[in-house]
Amino acid sequence: xxxxxxxxxxxAQAAEVLLERVRGGEWPLGHKLPGETTLAAEIGVGxxxxxxxxxxLAGQGVLESRQGSGVFVISTDVAEDWDVVLRRVSVASVxxxxxxxxxxxxxxxxxxxxxxxxxxxxxxxxxxxGSHHSAEEFADVDMALHREVVAASHNEVLLELFDGFVPRxxxxxxxxxxxxxxxxxxxxQAAHAALVEAIAERDPASAAECSRAHxxxxxxxxx
Numbered sequence: 153x154x155x156x157x158x159x160x161x162x163x164a165q166a167a168e169v170l171l172e173r174v175r176g177g178e179w180p181l182g183h184k185l186p187g188e189t190t191l192a193a194e195i196g197v198g199x200x201x202x203x204x205x206x207x208x209l210a211g212q213g214v215l216e217s218r219q220g221s222g223v224f225v226i227s228t229d230v231a232e233d234w235d236v237v238l239r240r241v242s243v244a245s246v247x248x249x250x251x252x253x254x255x256x257x258x259x260x261x262x263x264x265x266x267x268x269x270x271x272x273x274x275x276x277x278x279x280x281x282g283s284h285h286s287a288e289e290f291a292d293v294d295m296a297l298h299r300e301v302v303a304a305s306h307n308e309v310l311l312e313l314f315d316g317f318v319p320r321x322x323x324x325x326x327x328x329x330x331x332x333x334x335x336x337x338x339x340x341q342a343a344h345a346a347l348v349e350a351i352a353e354r355d356p357a358s359a360a361e362c363s364r365a366h367x368x369x370x371x372x373x374x375x
Contacts, residue, residue, distance in 0.1 A: 166197045166205035174214060174225055185215070185223040243324040246317055247371040251364055253313050254302060258347060258363040259356035261304035269304035273348045276300045281341050287329035291322050297344060301363070304351065328373055 170185075179185060186194070192202040206223055209215040212230045217223050261269070276297035284290040295318055302314045334340050343366045350359035 162197055162201045163204035163208065166195050166201055167208040169195050170205055170209055171214060171230065174228055179225050181225055181228055183225050184221075185225070187222070243320065244371065246320050246324075247367065250314075250317050250321065251367045251371065253310055253317075254298060254367060255360040255364040257302040257305040257307065257310045257314070258351065258359040260307055260310075261301055262351045262354050262356040262359040264306045265304040265351050265354075269300070270348075270352055273297065273300045273304065273351065277341075277344060277348050280344060287326045287333075290329060291325045294325070295322060297348075301347065301351065325370075332373065 173179060185191060188199055188202060192199045195202065195205075197205070206215055206217060209230075210217060214225065214227050214230060215223050216226045265273075276293070276299075280293045280297050282293075284293065299311075299314060299318075302311050305311070343362065347359060347362040347366065350362050
């Protein structure tokens with residue numbers, strides 16, 4: 153067990169050394185790395201450790217092993233983990249991105265929604281209009297409706313992006329609702345009903361505008 157841990161630690165260290173050399177410009181984009189034997193000797197690790205380090209950097213999108221050709225640099229840095237990016241940026245930045253994603257998703261939903269999508273949106277809309285005992289409960293039913301709209305776009309990438317935003321936005325929304333509760337629930341609910349109806353009527357321009365107008369208002373309230 154100890155040797156396995158040591159091996160894993162060595163591979164991680166070797167990956168870090170390789171990454172630093174890539175970042176330092178020693179091997180530019182598209183460049184082929186030296187052979188396995190040469191590279192292992194340069195770094196001072198065994199070939200199996202080197203292979204593991206290369207696999208790690210391949211998984212991070214820096215290197216690519218091409219059968220029979222060698223290992224090539226395909227990026228000069230590690231792509232930041234999505235969750236790390238979301239933790240670092242401000243809530244305002246997340247909301248701006250959400251406007252872009254949800255307005256486009258609403259327009260696509262107006263084109264692509266199925267009768268089943270429409271039923272799901274109307275059920276979520278009805279749940280949103282009920283009496284909610286806490287800011288947490290209201291945030292959850294609100295997010296559930298917005299998610300149904302994005303799901304109706306039938307674009308998996310947009311849905312994955314939305315799901316990435318939800319935890320960050322939910323926390324900010326709960327804080328806002330506790331500080332400044334929504335005074336006119338009827339107008340707020342009507343805005344969401346208008347969005348669902350625009351999608352039902354297959355009106356992409358109106359659906360996008362309803363989404364953008366509502367989310368821009370949320371952005372202003374949270375900023």
